[in-house]
Ligand SMILES: Nc1ncnc2c1ncn2[C@@H]1O[C@H](COP(=O)(O)OP(=O)(O)OP(=O)(O)O)[C@@H](O)[C@H]1O
């Protein structure tokens with residue numbers, strides 16, 4: 367029989383297998399989706415009236431009359447943290463011994479590592495896409511037009527891959543799915559030490575300092591710029607730079623740790 | 632050419648807390664087309680040996696080759712030739728048996744069409760056709776082991792490594808798997824399997840090595856090993872402890888074991904009458920006596936100094952009841 371062991375076939379087969387795994391336990395996907403939707407609905411309901419329409423003309427009119435536009439990036443950033451599932455998928459395979467089975471076969475180690483990253487990326491795109499759709503449905507309306515949605519999605523994707531890399535590195539290093547799970551705790555500082563509910567100028571004291579060092583801040587601000595203010599190229603650039611740097615660093619860490627994991631003991 | 636040639640391999644694990652010599656010195660040779668058994672208790676170093684031979688673990692020292700290919704320098708080539716079913720089976724519970732076979736075929740490089748064909752063949756071979764569309768989660772232990780065996784056969788390997796293929800299975804399922812393994816051997820596949828069951832080593836392995844604390848302590852066919860003990864084992868039971876005690880003075884070569892006396896002699900059955908005569912002359916009443924060929928159990932006791940857990944009832948002795 368003919369034999370085709372190309373890297374791409376292997377990556378595709380392994381990715382498909384992992385997609386099947388995800389699809390067959392859909393409940394595992396829900397929490398993150400719900401939290402993201404929560405930001406959208408609850409914070410819009412709770413704060414929208416204050417910072418949105420009724421604040422027009424006051425110093426609190428930072429949402430430019432549409433609080434959905436303002437809060438949507440937070441939802442999206444929260445949805446993109448679902449990229450962290452990559453590490454959990456990979457570690458599950460290590461724990462179950464599936465990883466070892468693959469190692470005993472002539473499979474590219476990069477295909478083994480990249481497959482969960484692919485699925486993490488798909489998750490980010492789907493969840494963020496879904497949240498964007500809901501957002502549009504309940505009134506989000508980017509200041510720069512619909513192209514704004516794509517900019518937000520692209521930032522979410524890069525940011526999500528950063529978390530994917532982080533979770534793979536943490537998971538492989540700790541060798542347990544708890545290790546990878548722990549990565550998702552980054553969620554809290556990432557979201558709450560940032561200009562989540564008000565712009566950075568309104569933050570006070572230590573929170574302002576923390577936010578300045580939190581890369582999430584720049585990602586959210588980048589997204590917000592197209593949603594609320596219009597084309598602010600330097601803000602947008604800082605957003606992409608921040609997301610990309612984070613992703614490059616964590617993906618490098620992931621590659622190094624995965625390399626170690628696939629070496630013989 | 633030898634299927635497997637292992638010369639003084641050794642594996643030392645160095646962890647922060649301790650240094651473990653998991654495999655101290657293991658050598659054995661396996662001819663093509665035979666079933667070779669590695670028999671040993673928990674922690675003997677069986678899995679570590681298998682992992683080294685299947686190129687999944689580095690060797691601390693020593694040399695080994697598979698079909699003449701060095702496992703360290705030619706590990707890629709070795710993987711092409713071997714099939715592996717490890718002890719901690721990595722089976723994806725969320726997929727169906729069919730999906731697992733198909734995925735594995737694709738990963739080995741078969742085209743979609745060939746993968747479909749091979750999947751059906753293998754499902755049939757390991758008797759999982761009926762269960763093909765069920766998720767592996769719902770498979771019994773025996774079915775999972777057969778699935779695992781099937782997955783290791785996807786690329787038609789010449790040499791198959793099976794680490795404890797039947798541990799935890801009931802006797803019926805075990806026998807099904809044995810038949811499967813024998814059939815593979817009859818089709819020319821060389822099989823190296825590990826086991827902690829004397830009966831399995833006895834029944835299945837053409838040749839075997841007993842491994843204990845990281846060392847090979849005996850090697851040969853089951854018959855050779857039994858013969859190496861020399862003669863037959865005669866076992867005497869007595870009515871009471873006093874007779875047992877007195878008998879020990881008469882049969883001074885005998886070993887006491889579980890309230891019985893055992894003695895190893897040439898041509899045991901022929902010598903029973905004279906033993907009984909001697910005992911009777913001393914007023915000792917023998918309640919039962921049996922002569923049997925030494926079992927692997929006896930061999931194990933001889934070479935390691937202890938019995939393998941749960942190994943009772945494996946002898947096929949010719950019992951002579953004296954009432
Ligand atoms: N990665 C490791 N690090 C440290 N020690 C190890 C490692 N793997 C195995 N050992 C030790 O090496 C010894 C042999 O283990 P091994 O798994 O080879 O035994 P085994 O014969 O397969 O036993 P079992 O029948 O229980 O499967 C044990 O003492 C074990 O604790």
Ligand SMILES: [Mg+2]
Pocket residue numbers: 677678679718794795
């Ligand atoms: Mg073992």
